[in-house]
Amino acid sequence: xxxxxxxxxxxxxxxxxxxxxxxxxxxxxxxxxxxxxxxxxxxxxxxxxxxxxxxxxxxxxxxxxxxxxxxxxxxxxxxxxxxxxxxxxxxxxxxxxxxxxxxxxxxxxxxxxxxxxxxxxxxxxxxxxxxxxxxxxxxxxxxxxxxxxxxxxxxxxx
Amino acid sequence: xxxxxxxxxxxxxxxxxxxxxxxxxxxxxxxxxxxxxxxxxxxxxxxxxxxxxxxxxxxxxxxxxxxxxxxxxxxxxxxxxxxxxxxxxxxxxxxxxxxxxxxxxxxxxxxxxxxxxxxxxxxxxxxxxxxxxxxxxxxxxxxxxxxxxxxxxxxxx
Numbered sequence: 092x093x094x095x096x097x098x099x100x101x102x103x104x105x106x107x108x109x110x111x112x113x114x115x116x117x118x119x120x121x122x123x124x125x126x127x128x129x130x131x132x133x134x135x136x137x138x139x140x141x142x143x144x145x146x147x148x149x150x151x152x153x154x155x156x157x158x159x160x161x162x163x164x165x166x167x168x169x170x171x172x173x174x175x176x177x178x179x180x181x182x183x184x185x186x187x188x189x190x191x192x193x194x195x196x197x198x199x200x201x202x203x204x205x206x207x208x209x210x211x212x213x214x215x216x217x218x219x220x221x222x223x224x225x226x227x228x229x230x231x232x233x234x235x236x237x238x239x240x241x242x243x244x245x246x247x248x249x
Numbered sequence: 250x251x252x253x254x255x256x257x258x259x260x261x262x263x264x265x266x267x268x269x270x271x272x273x274x275x276x277x278x279x280x281x282x283x284x285x286x287x288x289x290x291x292x293x294x295x296x297x298x299x300x301x302x303x304x305x306x307x308x309x310x311x312x313x314x315x316x317x318x319x320x321x322x323x324x325x326x327x328x329x330x331x332x333x334x335x336x337x338x339x340x341x342x343x344x345x346x347x348x349x350x351x352x353x354x355x356x357x358x359x360x361x362x363x364x365x366x367x368x369x370x371x372x373x374x375x376x377x378x379x380x381x382x383x384x385x386x387x388x389x390x391x392x393x394x395x396x397x398x399x400x401x402x403x404x405x406x
Contacts, residue, residue, distance in 0.1 A: 099277040099285045099395045105344050108268045113254075118262040121254065183252060185270035235254045235263070 116145040117237065119160065124240040128227050130163040132203060143203045144238070164200035166224045166247065171196040174214050197223055197244060207238075210245040222247050280311040280320070288400060289393040294385065296361050298322045307361035308397075327359035328385040329406065335369060335377055346398055350374070356383055356403055370402030382406040 113121055116133065123129045132141040133156045135149035141161050142149065149156050172195035179188045193209040195217075210226065211217055223244035227234075234240040254265045277285055280297065287295045296307035297320035304313065307326050312319060335354040338345070345351045352372060355364035369383060383403035393399040 096279055097282055097286055098279070099282040101275055101277055101396070103273040105271050105273070106268045107271060108266070108343070110267070111265050112257070113263040113265060115261055118256075118260070121263040122256070122261060181270070183268055183270055185272060235256075236252060236265075237254075237263075239252075 113237070116147060120145055121235065121237045123160075123162075124237055125231070125234045128234075128240075130225070130238065130241065131160045132163055133157070134159045134161055141201055141203050143205065161201070163203055163205070166222060167197040167199040167205065167244075169195045169209070169217075169219055169221045169223055170198045170204070171219065172209060172217050174217060193217060195223075195244075207241065208243040210243050216246070222249050278311070280309050282395075283323070284309040285395045285397065285399075288387070288397070289395045292387045292390070292393075293325055294328055294358060294365075294400075295323050295325050296358075296363075298324050304362045305360060306363050307358050307365050324360065326361045328387075330356040330358035330361070330365070330383055330385075330403070332369070332377070332379055332381045332383055333357050333364045334379060337374055337377075347402075352377065354383070354403065367397070367400060368402040369405070371404045376405060 120131055123131045132143040133145045134141055135152055135154065135156050136159070137152040137154050138149065140149065140151065142156055143163065146156060148154065172193060175192040176190060178190045179192065180186060181188060191212050193211060194207065195209050197205045197207060199205055209217070209223065224247045225241045226243055226245050228240050228242065252265070252267050254263050256263050284295060287293055294307060295309060296305045297309040298305045299313040299316055299318050299320055300322065301313060301316035301318045305324055305326065306320065310320065333355045335352055337350055337352050339350040341349040347368065352369040352374070353366065354369040355366055357364050369377070370386065384406050386401045386404050388399050388401050
């Protein structure tokens with residue numbers, strides 16, 4: 092009697108672990124985010140522009156930026172946004188990302204552009220020019236991942 | 250699970266611990282599945298014979314690599330064999346099925362004409378030789394899941 096053949100599915104999960112050091116400048120951003128709930132950028136001594144993320148050399152003036160730090164404002168204006176409706180997954184731990192998944196470019200008050208996720212999931216309510224504010228991880232022990240200590244920006248009414 | 254980081258003591262530098270998740274799923278196919286289920290259900294290693302060149306493939310494959318003939322004839326081979334080659338990996342890696350050091354060997358089982366890649370266990374590295382005789386050690390029946398690792402390792406005779 093012919094039996095229905097059984098098919099074996101082979102699963103091999105091989106997460107690759109890696110470590111990297113932030114270095115001195117990005118390390119300062121991590122420390123400020125964890126200890127003081129602040130995102131900081133460093134300043135070019137020549138053109139006075141704020142570097143975000145921090146850099147050692149100003150890409151425009153080609154001079155060393157030094158150790159002058161300025162806090163980024165909590166609030167800003169959305170200049171671009173995208174609204175992703177595809178179930179992407181986190182490449183690090185294989186978890187599904189929230190779906191829909193809106194993100195945007197936010198012009199902060201001091202002229203720094205910040206690309207980040209947005210809280211607003213209703214595409215009708217997403218607008219260029221909407222005002223947003225950074226939302227922090229409140230738990231001290233959860234913080235420690237630099238810019239990721241701000242998981243998203245929420246819409247504010249002004 | 251989530252990404253973590255730690256501050257390096259005495260420095261304004263953080264160490265970021267990350268990982269890249271690499272899932273991999275594939276079907277063993279009709280021939281591979283039968284090979285694996287026979288190990289699981291009967292604790293027996295089987296292969297396929299080529300009618301053209303009389304070669305016995307272990308692990309079983311569906312097409313002869315030289316004759317391109319369809320391999321339909323199943324034969325049972327011995328659980329004892331000869332080591333054709335081996336290597337010792339002392340570095341722990343997530344890909345290893347067991348703790349380091351791992352000894353990988355290519356084993357030609359009695360009755361087969363090809364090498365079968367598996368692990369050699371319960372052996373002193375000093376004792377390893379090409380041509381040494383080994384025997385398959387199967388896991389207990391309740392632990393066998395239809396994987397090639399249902400054979401725990403090959404032990405020296």
